[in-house]
Amino acid sequence: MTQHSLSxxxxxxxxxxxxxxxxxxxxxxxxxxxxxEIRLDSLFVPAVSPFVNILTKPLLxxxxxxxxxxxxxxxxxxxxxSLVEAVKENCAYVDLELLAPDSSHQELSMALQGGDTKLIxxxxxxxxxxGREELVERVAMMQDKGADICKIVTxxxxxxxxxxxxxxxxxxxxxxxxxxxxxxGRPGVISRIATVELGGYMTYxxxxxxxxxxxxxxxLSTLSEIYSLMGA
Numbered sequence: 001m002t003q004h005s006l007s008x009x010x011x012x013x014x015x016x017x018x019x020x021x022x023x024x025x026x027x028x029x030x031x032x033x034x035x036x037e038i039r040l041d042s043l044f045v046p047a048v049s050p051f052v053n054i055l056t057k058p059l060l061x062x063x064x065x066x067x068x069x070x071x072x073x074x075x076x077x078x079x080x081x082s083l084v085e086a087v088k089e090n091c092a093y094v095d096l097e098l099l100a101p102d103s104s105h106q107e108l109s110m111a112l113q114g115g116d117t118k119l120i121x122x123x124x125x126x127x128x129x130x131g132r133e134e135l136v137e138r139v140a141m142m143q144d145k146g147a148d149i150c151k152i153v154t155x156x157x158x159x160x161x162x163x164x165x166x167x168x169x170x171x172x173x174x175x176x177x178x179x180x181x182x183x184x185g186r187p188g189v190i191s192r193i194a195t196v197e198l199g200g201y202m203t204y205x206x207x208x209x210x211x212x213x214x215x216x217x218x219x220l221s222t223l224s225e226i227y228s229l230m231g232a
Contacts, residue, residue, distance in 0.1 A: 009202035011035040011060060012220050015042035015071075015213045019050050025207045026055050032224050035060055035092065035202060039213060040082050041072035048085045058092035060120070068097045068124055069214070080104045087111040095151070098123040098142055105145055120180070121147035126215075129154040129161035129183065135168055139179065149178040149201055155215070156183035162191045169199040180204075184215040192218055193226055 012033040014025045022043070026036050036055060040046040040063040051059060063082050064070020072079050083094045084107065096108055098121050112119055121142040129135075135152060142150040150172070156162045162183050172179035178201040182191040192203050205223045206212040212219075218226075 009034045009196060010220070010223065011037050011202045011204045012207060013037040013039060013062075013204050013213045013217070014207055015039040015211065017042060017044050019043070019045075019047055022051065023054060025211075026051070026057070029207055029220055030055075030057055032220055033057060037062055037095075037204065039064065039071075041065070041070040041079075042213075046082050048082060048089055048091070052086075052089040052091060059086075060093035060095060061086035061091055062095040064095075065097060065100070068099065068122075069126055076101060076104060080107050083108055084111045087115060087117045090115065091117055093118045093120055093149075095120040095122050097121075098138065098145065109146055118148040119146065120149045120151050121145055122151035122153070122180075125154040126184070127155055129156055129164060132164055132167070135164065136171060139168065139171070143177065149180060151180040153181070153214070154183055154188075156185045156188035156191070159187055162188055166191055166194060166198055169195070173199055184217075186216060189216045189218065192216065193223065 010033055012029040014022050016022045016025055022038060035058045037060040038051050040061060061083060063072050063079050066073045086094050094117055123138050138152060139150050152168060154165055165181050165183050168181045169179060180201045182195045182203060196203050205220050206217050207220060209219045
């Protein structure tokens with residue numbers, strides 16, 4: 001990892017439509033990124049091996065379904081097959097939705113056995129931020145399903161929503177598990193910066209301002225500048 005990442009783990013989410021465009025974005029982001037997320041659901045033709053063979057940064061493969069804010073609307077078997085391929089290619093991480101069908105969880109779990117790939121189980125709420133009890137319940141469900149890293153992302157309408165999500169890091173620390181947790185939306189921007197300062201596993205940003213893959217997502221240059229001003 002870079003010197004920058006000793007105190008921060010920055011994941012750059014790349015949601016471009018062609019392999020060449022993704023590789024170009026990855027090249028431009030590599031010097032400041034700790035992890036590169038390849039959004040397979042954004043590609044015209046999803047592929048894994050071109051990225052594994054060329055890129056040297058730790059790779060996270062995500063094939064987000066439309067029902068959870070992504071771009072994939074094909075057969076579930078095809079969606080999971082791409083993630084299984086990424087595991088077989090020994091990528092660093094794969095992301096699967098908590099609410100994916102049990103068959104998808106089982107298939108990916110079998111592929112992960114005995115390998116080094118870490119499983120991120122994620123849950124996104126694009127409407128609101130639920131109460132603490134529901135948030136903690138979602139994290140517990142992820143742990144029960146075998147997550148190596150849990151990810152909770154909600155839409156914040158107020159600073160109270162933001163504080164509720166960030167407070168999950170205290171729960172994660174008490175139970176000794178890695179957690180990614182922050183909020184979307186304008187009130188949630190600060191949580192994308194603060195989460196790693198509060199013990200969060202990593203935060204996400206976009207390659208550029210016009211390529212955000214979620215509401216309120218900062219660009220890599222903006223996030224890096226903020227951390228630099230903080231003395232990180």
